[in-house]
Amino acid sequence: MKTVHLILWGAIAAGLVLFLWLNIFQDASHLIEDNSSQNTAVAFTPTFSLTDQSGNAVTEQTYRGKWLLVFFGFTNCPDICPTTLADLASVMEQLGADxxxxxxxxxxxxPDRDQLETMAEYVSAFHPAIVGLTGTGPQIAETAGSFKAYFEKQPHESAPDGYTMGHTSAVYLVSPDGAFVRTYSYGTPPEEIVTDLRQKL
Known part of the structure; x- marks a missing residue:
């Protein structure tokens, strides 16, 4: 009788393992597959009409022929923006002649706080190649929409003027013909970005 019980319990245990594998692990791998498919870049061509930190009117056409690394942020940003701009400066240094x-x-x-002089001083502190762009509220909103980027004004008592800005933290890569290629998520090591760019140049 004891042997029969052991066999039955063994069969139940084996069935449970099979059930878990079919219903949980298989589902988990499906979820991973779905997530990766969501991250697949969908081609689009961003547009903008803004002003650079020197006061020049620029559009996406101004930079045709260049690979663009585009980041949305603000000069009062306490962490994400300076970290990302420092990373972009490192990318430019590591690329050398490229x-x-x-x-x-x-x-x-x-745009309310980031005037031209503020932008010029801010970006120049990181790397001379980085160009700061700003514009009117509607221009910024249109530009962000074109890149499918998010931003939002958020009340914050301890921040300058009582507010901060929530925004997309990724860096957008745009091809020389103006098409969106991919994003680099916040915190991507500069070395990885450099390796990826060199494969594309």
């Missing part, structure tokens, strides 16, 4: 094919753009999502 950097001439790349143009990093920092697009402000806070």
């Amino acid at each position: 950097a001439k094919a790349i143009k990093p753009l920092f697009i402000s999502v806070d």
Whole structure:
């Protein structure tokens, strides 16, 4: 009788393992597959009409022929923006002679505070190749929509003027013909970006 019980319990255990594998692990691998498919880049061509930190009117056409590294942020950003711009500066340094094919753009999502002089001083602190762009509220909103980027004004008592900005933290890679290629998520090591860019140059 004891042997029969052991066999039955063994069969139940084996059935449970099979059930879990079919219903949980298989589902988990399906979810991973779905997530990866969502991250597949969908081609689109972003557009903008803004002003650079020197006061020049620029559009997406101004930078045709260059690979663009585009980041949305604001000069009062306490962490994500300075970290990302420092990473982009490192990318440009590591690229060496290949950097001439790349143009990093920092697009402000806070046009009320990010005036031209502020933008010029801010981006120049990171790397001379980085161009700061700003514009009117509607221009910024249109530009962000074109890149499918998010930004939002958020009340914050301890921040300058009582607010901060929530925004997309990824860096957009745009091809020399103006098409969106991919994003680099926040915190992607500069070395990885450099390796990817060199494969594309």
